[in-house]
Amino acid sequence: MALSAHIRRTVREQPDIGYWNSRRADFAAVPGSGVRVVVELIWEVVEVVRRVSGWVREEESGVRLRNFLKSGLGLSKNEIRRAKFRERGICVNGVRRKVDVILECGDFVEVLIETGEESSVGLCSSGEGVLVLYEDSDVIVVDKPSGLSVHPAGKGDGDTLANRLAAYLRGKGEDSVIRIVGRLDKDTSGVVLAAKNRGAAMRLGRQRQTGELQKRYLALVEGELEAEKGKVDLALGVDPGERTRMRVDPTGKDAVTHYEVLEKRDGYALVGLWLETGRMHQIRVHMAALGCPLLGDVLYGRGATAEMERAALHAWGLRFLGPFTGEEILVEAPVPEDFAAFCGRVFDRSEPIASKRFIEHLQARLSELP
DSSP states (O other): OOOEEEEEOOSOOOOOHHHHHHHHHHHHHSTTOSOSOEEEEEEOSSSEEEEEEEEOOGGGTTOBHHHIIIIITOOOHHHHHHHHTSTTOEEETTEEOOTTOBOOTTOEEEEEEEOOOOOOTTSOOOSSOOEEEEEOSSEEEEEEOTTOOSSOSSTTOOOSHHHHHHHHHHHTTOOOOOEEESOOOSSOEEEEEEESSHHHHHHHHHHHHHTOSEEEEEEEEESOOSSSEEEEEOOEEEOTTOTTOEEEOTTSBOOEEEEEEEEEETTEEEEEEEESSOOTTHHHHHHHHTTOOBTTOTTTSSOOOSSOSSOOEEEEEEEEEOTTTOOEEEEEOOOOHHHHHHHHHHTOTTSSSOOHHHHHHHHHHHHTOO
């Protein structure tokens, strides 16, 4: 399957500011027109700051600058507080203003926010590379292979996804704290999103809470699911008898999983899944609770088999919004070889390994998922 990253443009990039100043009256005359949010990267002496700016629309006329910064530009209280003490940190139409000023339609608001000065000096580089699916100045999305931990578990753990990302960024002359947004289990393969700065991490964390950041998963399960598609709403808690396991627990935390059967044959099914919550081992426990554990799952199934040596779970797709631009970004990870080989043998018997036709068929089915 060809990997891809798609960006749906919902904002426009800012050209020369003099041009926008000359057009300000034109935009003010047309309700709802103009650029909503503009982002520009600025390098200062010892830190990186980001200019976030936007036009005040007709329906926002009369609001206080403080409220526009929160609702219009999506800034946090801390970002606004820090910007107030920065030279030209908050400006309206090129003039520094206090946050209690009243805005008018067509006003151009600019804010300088710091994105962080921290480095990953304490994280050693790994000699292994990463497969980058998407990257810009704020985020990076990579394809994590099965068997690789996301973070170091101890001092001797020098080859994790975080170590590989640190090496990759240092090789480009970047050195920032590795902020993984939504980790994957060691066995799970697929898309992993990381923020390159504190501001991006905060915004992406907020998107996880609101559901704007979503992942789509593929799983191979054993058994027959009663319904072709469904919703599993079972609370989960830590198994007191084995702390590395989770279990269905009515007194635990809410956990909701949606699934749809994409293919099934001979007691196996290929399932597409998406989550409303992100609990530890959520998909694995929920599928096992339905009587269909993941193929190869040593904790909740019958363990590794000749067909699959790990829990057969793959984070196939990722959707999120650019943390400062609001652009919708869609990223897909290729189907891993162990998935493709198993699907070829079981669901597409025309060839001993997965055929191109089956992968194309699977791609089409995945694109139909909500």
